[in-house]
Ligand SMILES: Nc1ncnc2c1ncn2[C@@H]1O[C@H](COP(=O)(O)OP(=O)(O)OP(=O)(O)O)[C@@H](O)[C@H]1O
């Protein structure tokens with residue numbers, strides 16, 4: 001423990017306010033906060049009506065960052081995200097009209113309804129924090145975070161995200177329907193206490209950038225790094241838990257290890273620690289890696305999900 005341990009993190013008010021307005025979504029709240037702190041992006045998946053859009057809208061109101069919402073539809077064009085050059089008759093010049101990607105928090109709602117060309121326009125922005133149109137590349141603002149939502153991918157009229165796109169998300173968070181206790185709380189909240197329209201920001205860009213710097217100095221020991229490597233390479237069949245990779249068609253990329261390490265640092269910092277513990281890593285592993293692996297036909301026919309296989313890997317990978 002360090003001297004920080006007694007203090008609340010500057011992100012605590014954000015997490016507390018989110019928890020007040022999102023019933024039972026503690027894990028999602030933590031993942032969104034971690035993504036913000038690490039320059040990561042978050043894909044939120046789940047059935048309709050469980051507050052996916054609401055979560056990102058609430059988040060955007062509580063951080064004093066520029067926010068844009070893109071409703072993905074099959075007729076969306078890449079320029080609808082990036083912006084485009086417009087000819088101005090008055091000046092006889094082209095002028096760049098920036099698109100929603102030039103904001104800081106971007107909600108891409110129902111991302112899997114966007115056609116592949118639009119999804120790939122997001123790749124550069126998410127991976128490199130820049131946008132290229134024509135011959136010009138423009139830097140995006142910092143902090144920059146994409147939070148995308150999608151309904152489960154079997155739905156009609158959707159374009160499943162390609163692996164390269166999924167790999168750019170730090171987290172793939174899957175939300176489930178609430179239990180009866182949460183259902184009652186949601187009802188009470190929406191009917192009696194819905195204050196989303198009057199929410200005020202609890203942290204600004206300078207506060208977030210400062211916190212991002214601090215997160216980078218959280219210690220990640222060689223032993224914890226090795227643990228991260230064991231988890232990722234198990235998806236490729238290596239090590240004692242590599243046997244579970246028999247179900248995996250496409251394993252995790254190195255970006256999986258990097259995102260796991262970065263997110264574990266932020267989690268440790270949010271908990272007031274100056275070093276990462278293996279439990280930080282194992283807690284995040286499924287949400288970091290599940291979007292990056294796909295299962296082979298046989299495993300899918302048996303009804304297994306990437307999360308099932310990753311849970312087995314996490315449960316069977318030695319921590320030291
Ligand atoms: N856990 C929850 N906490 C607070 N409100 C909730 C919760 N679950 C559902 N709601 C309420 O349900 C409504 C639907 O939420 P929202 O539109 O965000 O769902 P969604 O998951 O984005 O659905 P869709 O996939 O259809 O777009 C909102 O009024 C929201 O306040």
Ligand SMILES: [Mg+2]
Nearest residue numbers: 052053109149
């Ligand atoms: Mg929605």
